[in-house]
Amino acid sequence: xxxxxxxxxxxxxxxxxxxxxxxxxxxxxxxxxxxxxxxxxxxxxxxxxxxxxxxxxxxxxxxxxxxxxxxxxxxxxxxxxxxxxxxxxxxxxxxxxxxxxxxxxxxxxxxxxxxxxxxxxxxxxxxxxxxxxxxxxxxxxxxxxxxxxxxxxxxxxxxxxxxxxxxxxxxxxxxxxxxxxxxxxxxxxxxxxxxxxxxxxxxxxxxxxxxxxxxxxxxxxxxxxxxxxxxxxxxxxxxxxxxxxx
Ligand code: HPA
Numbered sequence: 001x002x003x004x005x006x007x008x009x010x011x012x013x014x015x016x017x018x019x020x021x022x023x024x025x026x027x028x029x030x031x032x033x034x035x036x037x038x039x040x041x042x043x044x045x046x047x048x049x050x051x052x053x054x055x056x057x058x059x060x061x062x063x064x065x066x067x068x069x070x071x072x073x074x075x076x077x078x079x080x081x082x083x084x085x086x087x088x089x090x091x092x093x094x095x096x097x098x099x100x101x102x103x104x105x106x107x108x109x110x111x112x113x114x115x116x117x118x119x120x121x122x123x124x125x126x127x128x129x130x131x132x133x134x135x136x137x138x139x140x141x142x143x144x145x146x147x148x149x150x151x152x153x154x155x156x157x158x159x160x161x162x163x164x165x166x167x168x169x170x171x172x173x174x175x176x177x178x179x180x181x182x183x184x185x186x187x188x189x190x191x192x193x194x195x196x197x198x199x200x201x202x203x204x205x206x207x208x209x210x211x212x213x214x215x216x217x218x219x220x221x222x223x224x225x226x227x228x229x230x231x232x233x234x235x236x237x238x239x240x241x242x243x244x245x246x
Pocket of ligand 1: 086087088089161166167183184185208209210211212
């Protein structure tokens with residue numbers, strides 16, 4: 001049976017319901033992952049879990065060692081990756097609490113270590129990234145969302161910004177003109193690195209705030225934290241159902 005990795009984002013630094021069988025301190029050629037990898041059983045399936053921002057939450061999006069996280073997960077036996085990401089909503093439909101399984105992304109980040117293919121190489125490799133998310137894995141998340149009857153979108157374009165600051169309203173207008181529906185800071189280079197390692201990868205995004213300029217007020221951490229707290233049970237339910245269908 002496929003061993004799935006779950007990469008937990010903001011609000012999911014630990015996976016309640018995971019029966020832990022081992023905490024793995026892994027070293028990689030790229031350094032240490034964000035936290036020990038937890039091996040265990042979730043929804044009756046073997047999973048590996050890593051908290052993207054560390055546990056406790058302490059690593060900002062631009063300083064996450066994405067390469068070490070992906071490398072360590074693969075090294076420990078992960079065969080597919082389900083990523084959980086908190087995002088801001090750009091599209092009208094993407095209000096706080098909405099769940100989205102993006103089908104595309106645009107990368108606006110800069111200065112991040114974004115490839116395993118560098119240094120002294122035998123040959124240069126350009127991986128195909130036309131469709132950044134794995135369709136069968138996406139479909140499993142979608143089926144789980146339908147079964148749970150949670151408000152969700154089955155497609156969406158994820159804009160990955162550099163952070164850690166939130167965007168200006170004009171930046172969000174630009175992202176909307178580019179066709180983006182949701183905005184987060186951690187979707188890249190994670191998705192591309194998974195592709196380089198030939199790990200099928202899909203994202204379950206929880207909208208935790210209207211993006212900048214998309215509501216009458218400012219964006220507060222308190223509002224984000226409230227939406228995260230409210231959405232976490234839904235995320236766990238969707239992950240559990242998606243895994244048990246694997
Ligand atoms: N912008 C970027 N990243 C985010 C946001 C946002 O509004 N909300 C949560 N992560």
